[in-house]
Amino acid sequence: MMERPPQTVAHIGGIAAHVGREVTLRGWLQNRRSSGRIHFLTVRDGTGSIQAVMSKAAVGDDIFRQADHLGQESAISIRGQVRADARAPGGYEVDVAHLELVGASQDYPITPKEHGVEYLLDHRHLWLRTERQQAILRIRHEVIDAVRTFFNSRGFVLVDTPILTPAACEGTTTLFPVPYFDTATAFLTQSGQLYNEANAMALGRVYCFGPTFRAEKSKTRRHLTEFWMVEPEMAYAALDDVMALAEDLVVAVITRVLDTRRPELAVLQRDAAPLERVRAPFPRVSYDEAVDILQARGLEFQWGGDFGSPDETALAEHFDQPVIVHRFPAAAKAFYMKADPERPEASLSVDVLAPEGYGEIVGGGQREDDYDVLRERVRAHDLPEEAFSWYLDLRRYGSVPHGGFGMGIERVVAWICGLQHVREAVPYPRMLHRLTP
């Protein structure tokens, strides 16, 4: 090994602090332009990208010719002096004194030109390297961190719920079966909620945050077969408490992203104005009022059903804020929703619809806490009573009013980022026709 002077390894994101100094940057070649005796190498390192200028005179023939053949996404380490320059994208560049090829890259599949979505998804493991996908993933990270901070600061305890479950949490949706040794079939969870209720009776206020699986053959921009959901559950809580919590959570998440991720929103060319309008209190309408709004807007909608996608979009367009819809018909919601004491055909349920056509981001409500009523519901829904005996136990041993909700992370991220499809809001989307990479 040759003796080398000590090197300062810098990150591109904080390059401004190194102007006038020689630093080492370790990253990947994003693009290369050449002009005979000068190369312009755009280098990215995960914190940002910068233009590196290499002149033949400064580095000599060998390194200069090596750079001539560097393929896109070659891993390189460069050393050079940092300089502010108005001509450079980003305002700074590095005069390359030395370049080391760390890992070669030839025929990189994603070129600077446009690609189709299917091709990009086939190369998702490489697509993530683009500036746009990095921005989405950073915002996703921020959303998740804001969610955890929100619940942790309010005294909620993170209690993990199982991913392998013995039966449907509800009998309604399709589950992914998994062979469980040679004795049984397990199912991937579609919600941690039933376990959350048990956990809330132990710890008061809890939340779970994990992947959720739905084997529905949905082919829309709002559906994934594997997605992430945060689900809080509170003991001694009523529907109003659930709505207030959901509202506060959405505001906290939006506020955090606006505070910390403006550069990423700019990369995505996301108009921040609709996000800046988000503040409590959100408009609250009952299901009945929502039906009136839909009918007044000319949609043919009959009382009793759940809202379809066009209905959700129309409702969201009626307001310029997230809108809270409560007290859906009991028949349209899950068996564990508590009936409205004043109107038994309505349930103490709530959805939060995001603006701009992003649809339902939160769904939840107050749970049925009466043993006899809940057991009757289990029977009426043809659910195996044995499998729900532990759940019914919660109503036998100190039952209290309680409730909570689930918030789909990908839908929230898609809304914040202004994405056309939730598949970009998760690193490796799982959909009806996609299981790889």
Place this chain on the structure above:
RNA sequence: UCCUCAGUAGCUCAAUUGGCAGAGCAUCCGGCUGUUAACCGGAGGGUUGUUGGUUCGAGUCCAACCUGAGGAGCCA
């Protein structure tokens, strides 16, 4: 499961009324000392998703199938 649309070079797309299979990017070769998805010149690169049919002649028209996309249904 239903509706609509698409499938041509590694990628993104053209191809007039049915008449020689094309361009840009990427790759390779050459040129250029301030490029901004650099530019200029040259080269290689094709079972037009599959099968069958109509026709002198099919990327183009017809049928079936395959694959995918968008939407509906479904979906706390």
